Amino acid sequence: MxxxxxxxxxxxxxxxxxxxxxxxxxxxxxxxxxxxERRTSFAKADLAYLANLCHNCGxxxxxxxxxxxxxxxxxxxxxxxxxxxxxxxxYCWPRALGGFFRxxxxxxxxxxxxxxxxxxxxxxxxxxxxRLWPTDRSADFYAVIPHAVMxxxxxxxxxxxxxxxGTGLVRFWRDVNHNGRGASGPADGVRPFVRRARPFGRAFxxxxxxxxxxxxxxxxxxxxxxxxxxxxxxxxxxxxxxLLCFASTVVAAIYxxxxxxxxxxxxxxxxxxxxxxxxxxxxxxxxxxxxxxxxRDPALGGGILKGxxxxxxxxxxxxxxxxxxxxxxxxxxxxxxxxVIHLAFVLALxxxxxxxxxxxxxxxxxxxxxxxxxxxxxSR
Amino acid sequence: xxxxxxxxxxxxxxxxxALSAALTARLAGRHVIVIESAPREFRGGNSRHTRNLRxxxxxxxDVLTDRYSEDEFFSDLLRVNGGETDExxxxxxxxxxxxxxxxxxxxxVRFQSALRGTMHLARTNAFFLGGGKAVMNxxxxxxxxxxxxxxxDTMVEGLDVIDGLCHGVRLRMGAMQPVLxxxxxxxxxxxxxxxxxxxxxxxxxxxxxxxVRGTPYNTGVPLKLxxxxxxxxxxxxxxxxxxAVDARAPRFDGGIVTRLDCIPLGIVVNERxxxxxxxxxxxxxKRYASWGMLIxxxxxxxxxxxxxxxxxxxxxxxVFPPVAANTIRSLATTLSLPPDRLDATVSAFNDAVRPGxxxxxxxxxxxxxxxxxxxxxxxxxxxxxxxxGYPLKPGITxxxxxxxxxxxxxxxxxxxxxxxxxxxxxxxxAGNILRKGYLAGIGMTIGTVFGRIAGESASHAAR
Numbered sequence: 001m002x003x004x005x006x007x008x009x010x011x012x013x014x015x016x017x018x019x020x021x022x023x024x025x026x027x028x029x030x031x032x033x034x035x036x037e038r039r040t041s042f043a044k045a046d047l048a049y050l051a052n053l054c055h056n057c058g059x060x061x062x063x064x065x066x067x068x069x070x071x072x073x074x075x076x077x078x079x080x081x082x083x084x085x086x087x088x089x090x091y092c093w094p095r096a097l098g099g100f101f102r103x104x105x106x107x108x109x110x111x112x113x114x115x116x117x118x119x120x121x122x123x124x125x126x127x128x129x130x131r132l133w134p135t136d137r138s139a140d141f142y143a144v145i146p147h148a149v150m151x152x153x154x155x156x157x158x159x160x161x162x163x164x165x166g167t168g169l170v171r172f173w174r175d176v177n178h179n180g181r182g183a184s185g186p187a188d189g190v191r192p193f194v195r196r197a198r199p200f201g202r203a204f205x206x207x208x209x210x211x212x213x214x215x216x217x218x219x220x221x222x223x224x225x226x227x228x229x230x231x232x233x234x235x236x237x238x239x240x241x242x243l244l245c246f247a248s249t250v251v252a253a254i255y256x257x258x259x260x261x262x263x264x265x266x267x268x269x270x271x272x273x274x275x276x277x278x279x280x281x282x283x284x285x286x287x288x289x290x291x292x293x294x295x296r297d298p299a300l301g302g303g304i305l306k307g308x309x310x311x312x313x314x315x316x317x318x319x320x321x322x323x324x325x326x327x328x329x330x331x332x333x334x335x336x337x338x339x340v341i342h343l344a345f346v347l348a349l350x351x352x353x354x355x356x357x358x359x360x361x362x363x364x365x366x367x368x369x370x371x372x373x374x375x376x377x378x379s380r
Numbered sequence: 381x382x383x384x385x386x387x388x389x390x391x392x393x394x395x396x397x398a399l400s401a402a403l404t405a406r407l408a409g410r411h412v413i414v415i416e417s418a419p420r421e422f423r424g425g426n427s428r429h430t431r432n433l434r435x436x437x438x439x440x441x442d443v444l445t446d447r448y449s450e451d452e453f454f455s456d457l458l459r460v461n462g463g464e465t466d467e468x469x470x471x472x473x474x475x476x477x478x479x480x481x482x483x484x485x486x487x488x489v490r491f492q493s494a495l496r497g498t499m500h501l502a503r504t505n506a507f508f509l510g511g512g513k514a515v516m517n518x519x520x521x522x523x524x525x526x527x528x529x530x531x532x533d534t535m536v537e538g539l540d541v542i543d544g545l546c547h548g549v550r551l552r553m554g555a556m557q558p559v560l561x562x563x564x565x566x567x568x569x570x571x572x573x574x575x576x577x578x579x580x581x582x583x584x585x586x587x588x589x590x591x592v593r594g595t596p597y598n599t600g601v602p603l604k605l606x607x608x609x610x611x612x613x614x615x616x617x618x619x620x621x622x623x624a625v626d627a628r629a630p631r632f633d634g635g636i637v638t639r640l641d642c643i644p645l646g647i648v649v650n651e652r653x654x655x656x657x658x659x660x661x662x663x664x665x666k667r668y669a670s671w672g673m674l675i676x677x678x679x680x681x682x683x684x685x686x687x688x689x690x691x692x693x694x695x696x697x698x699v700f701p702p703v704a705a706n707t708i709r710s711l712a713t714t715l716s717l718p719p720d721r722l723d724a725t726v727s728a729f730n731d732a733v734r735p736g737x738x739x740x741x742x743x744x745x746x747x748x749x750x751x752x753x754x755x756x757x758x759x760x761x762x763x764x765x766x767x768x769g770y771p772l773k774p775g776i777t778x779x780x781x782x783x784x785x786x787x788x789x790x791x792x793x794x795x796x797x798x799x800x801x802x803x804x805x806x807x808x809x810a811g812n813i814l815r816k817g818y819l820a821g822i823g824m825t826i827g828t829v830f831g832r833i834a835g836e837s838a839s840h841a842a843r
Contacts, residue, residue: 021698022637025431025511040697062517063510065428066637069421203517216490216509225521 006044006090009083014042016079017050019072027061029215031371032080033060038374045175046093051084052172052360052367058300069301081301085308088359091175093167100355105307109314117344120145124340132336139264139330145340157350162169162355169362176370186371192353199372204371206372207365210235216284223297234288238316241281245320248275264330276327282320286313305357312357315349383551383558387411388842389835390549390562392536392602395425396512398568399519400831401838403487405566406526407687408839411447413560414523414530415551417569423516423532424631426594426807426823428777429635430512433745433824434504435477439675443481443491443506453504458635460666472787473822476829484828488518500565501665505821512824528797534571536602541609561581565771566790566839567687568831571779572809573602573620574632579776582617589681591625593639593775596632603808606783611799612792615780615811621818622672624648625775626700627682637699640770643671644740644758645694646687647729648772650678653712653721656730660757663743672774683772684715685767686726688765694740702768710765713794723744730761778823782811789834803838805830 002013017036020026027033032054039046056077063102066072089098124132124144132144142150206212213220222228252271255261265271290313296302302309322342329338352358391398394416405649406412406426414727422552436453437444453474456463463612481491490509494502501507508515523530529603530555538550549560564811572578574596579587607613623795629638644667650656673685686708705711708726736746738760748754783791783804790798791809814828 018697019637019699021697023511023635024696025636026510027513028509040693057513059510065511065633070633071630175814218490224517225524238389360428 002084004086006086008017008088010042010044010047013047013051013079013083016076017042017047018072019066019074020076023066025065025074026063027045029059029063030055030057030212031090031368031375032076035371035374039183039377043177047080047083048087048172049176050369051080051087052363053371054080054084055210055220055364056081056300057213057215058220058297059215060223061300063226068339075299075301078299078301078304081304083358084303084363087172087250088168088363089361091168091171092355092359093171094163097164097355101308102351103307104352104356105235106310108307108310109318109352112313112316112351113341113344113348115344116347117340120340120344123149124356132340133189133333137333138330139335141263141330141335141339144336150343154199154350157347161350161353164360165359168306168354168359169366172363173366173370176367199369199376202372203365203368206374208239221297222292222295230249230288231292232291235380236283236285237281238285238289239349241283241285241320242277242316244274244281246278248278250274277325279320279324282316283324286317286320290317308357311352315345315356319345319349383534383553384529385559386561386563387413387529388563389413389838390415390564391565391566391568392421392549393411393425393566393568393570393806393808394532395568395570395806395827396427396430396515396519397808397827397831398425398517398566400828401566401568401803401805401835402523402528403519403526404832404835405839405842406467406523406528406835409589410839410842412833413562414528415534415536415560416530416532416550417535417599418532418595420532422595422597423520423582424513424595425462425598427516427827428506428511428513429447429594429633430508430515430638430821430822430824432501432507433477433480434505434821435480435556435818435825436474440494443494444504445494446503448793450687453477455506455809457822458564460669460819461814462816464815466812469785469787471808473813473826473829476667476832477825483832484515487522489515492516500821503772515564524570533551536605539602539609541606541799541802544610544761544793544802546799546802547698563842565737565802566834566838567606567804567808568806568827568832568834569600569800570595570601571620571810573598573776573779575599575601578604578617579779582610583676586676589773590622590676591627591629591634591638591773591775592632593623593625593629593634593777594630594632598778598807600760600779603781603783606791606804608800610793612796613783613801614782614784614809615815617779617781619775619780619816620672620675621669621780621814621823622687622774623669623777624671624683626698627771627773628700629773629775634775634834638775639668640685640772641668641695642687642691642768642770643667643685645691645760646656646685646762647683647726648675648683649717649722649725650683651680651717653717653725653782655725655751655753656683658753658756660747660755660759664822668678668820669777671772672776675772676774681774683774684717685770686711686722686762687768688762689768690760690764691768698770700770702770703833704766704768706765706767708762708767711769715769715771726762727754729744729759730763733759733761753843755824767791775828777818778807778810780811780815782809783821785809787832788837789830790837801838801841803834805834 059077066074089101092098218225219229248271326338387594389412391402391414492507535552540548546565625638709719711724712722730753732748748759789803790804
């Protein structure tokens with residue numbers, strides 16, 4: 001897909017929003033339209049905000065009297081999807097890596113994981129072959145990759161990813177609140193964060209329930225005639241699976257550093273239970289989303305996100321599959337190989353976090369937070 | 381695409397009235413075919429551009445606030461149409477409007493919640509979630525589930541009416557010209573506002589300057605066929621629901637976004653730079669529908685709304701940007717108006733403005749005195765740059781000339797006898813109730829109520 005010029009995207013977005021703002025028939029579908037009504041013109045930052053607020057439920061395309069083939073050709077979900085993907089690139093840090101958003105795909109995911117696997121394999125081999133093919137069935141992961149190496153490699157990648165994502169989010173927040181004409185105005189910076197928790201609560205509630213994939217309390221569309229609850233549910237499996245896996249890692253780190261309890265942990269231990277449940281979610285959720293996105297009406301803009309979606313889906317799915325495989329094969333002699341492959345996928349996932357689909361969750365959460373604050377300040 | 385030779389109920393048209401009739405007849409067990417002239421993408425006639433329907437109700441509901449009695453609804457109707465109505469049919473529509481929203485919900489139609497939204501009409505009107513096209517999508521999906529046959533891109537070319545009975549519907553589907561022989565026919569094909577030749581018969585060359593807000597498929601062919609076959613007309617061929625739209629709007633199908641709501645905030649002049657009507661006569665929702673006709677009476681059917689910076693942000697934005705200038709004279713030049721004349725008009729207006737307290741939400745005391753045409757409310761001096769100008773044209777929503785019907789939706793012959801198997805619903809018979817002016821949302825009310833009546837009557841007649 002040829003990359004649209006940023007100025008063209010902004011111009012098109014402003015045209016679409018001008019039509020929407022004069023119509024307003026969709027105003028109770030989702031927060032995008034009320035947020036639009038709080039504005040009279042649509043600069044780059046306003047559009048980035050609206051684009052990240054959009055959950056691509058699709059209702060407004062089918063309800064639109066100006067949708068193609070009407071001469072106005074209004075397609076809000078598609079237009080905002082284009083702007084949304086572009087906004088990830090614009091706000092990303094370092095900017096030079098923004099192009100990676102365009103190169104994401106199943107192939108890059110495999111290439112990256114493959115490269116990490118090869119490197120780890122070589123390093124482990126240099127350190128001695130016995131480590132890769134353990135014979136004692138002790139499930140001693142650190143005999144394959146020493147704990148210090150793991151912590152150093154994953155810790156540095158994780159910290160870098162956090163900084164990169166955090167910088168992007170700060171840029172987005174500043175741009176919308178300062179350059180955009182948000183109703184909250186340029187004067188209030190970070191203080192209301194502390195002063196009032198309610199917008200926070202609402203934003204998290206909306207994000208964690210995916211309320212906006214149920215516009216008007218009805219399941220959202222996958223095409224004009226089809227409604228389904230599965231997109232929301234598979235997303236829930238994915239999100240909560242991810243959070244459970246993260247929790248498992250955190251608990252394991254506490255076991256290790258605070259209590260000195262070393263892996264492997266038993267099947268009935270907290271890290272294993274959390275990880276197994278999370279892994280199940282990360283197999284079911286991404287697999288479901290992968291199938292659903294192929295069924296979805298292409299007019300809703302899925303093509304723009306194909307590479308980003310499929311790369312993230314593949315990495316989550318394979319991280320979970322290899323993780324569960326490791327859990328069940330940890331006492332086998334092939335454990336070392338499975339461990340290397342699992343760690344390679346985890347590393348590939350972490351490395352791509354700031355430059356892939358993962359960022360949608362935090363940009364959208366931030367957009368929901370801005371929306372909750374704007375709504376509060378206008379309804380006062 | 382093929383079409384059977386016969387059916388119980390042939391519904392001509394594909395908008396709200398048509399689908400209301402079709403769904404009603406199908407639920408009564410009839411074999412129903414809907415014949416829509418538009419392609420699937422543009423199905424739904426003018427209903428795809430609507431946003432609400434007007435409903436009487438005695439107590440608040442989930443989609444309506446407060447109460448709106450039959451008598452209040454009826455007196456609102458009389459006020460806009462100058463008393464020209466068939467009271468029995470009007471009261472029938474009003475009484476049955478109370479059940480419309482609940483009925484529509486059965487087919488998946490969703491409404492906005494009453495306490496939100498920008499329009500402040502939630503007491504009298506129930507707003508569709510997503511607007512009329514979403515309603516039509518729900519109806520068509522329900523029609524498919526229930527087994528109603530729908531054919532798109534199919535024109536009615538002839539109606540074989542003999543002695544008040546319709547024996548056949550001659551169709552054109554691409555190169556094919558099938559003839560359908562239904563037991564009953566429901567005509568729900570709207571007005572003739574998209575038929576420029578017919579409009580010109582009524583309006584002369586002025587019609588060339590009309591903008592048609594809705595579907596280009598409302599050519600009025602079945603209406604003409606029925607009138608030629610001896611059906612009794614109702615309404616004046618020149619009567620229509622027309623509003624002020626931006627002159628830059630597309631010729632057809634511009635819908636809601638081309639309308640301009642700033643008239644009460646400023647003045648309106650014609651091409652000569654002269655005011656010609658009271659811009660502040662009544663609250664905007666009630667005057668909204670009179671400006672199309674007022675502009676149609678001006679030279680070249682053109683007018684210009686002029687406001688100053690005080691109006692900014694006080695009206696719904698339109699899709700076209702205003703022409704802006706820092707002086708009235710330069711605004712006139714950009715709009716191709718005579719600068720001296722416009723300047724004089726604005727000065728005279730400003731001098732005539734009496735002091736008052738501006739309040740757009742009520743009939744305030746800001747008015748002019750001593751002008752040939754005064755502005756009764758919301759008159760404020762036009763003096764704060766930048767000045768904004770919007771070019772205006774009449775935007776036709778639909779025409780009122782239609783088929784006279786009885787309370788069972790039977791089309792009446794010129795003798796006054798009901799045609800036993802021909803029924804009408806929607807804009808094609810709205811003239812029975814409304815022959816001038818307009819009441820927001822009543823078109824959908826008439827369409828839903830008479831669509832259901834036509835569906836019931838046709839089901840009965842098709843037994």
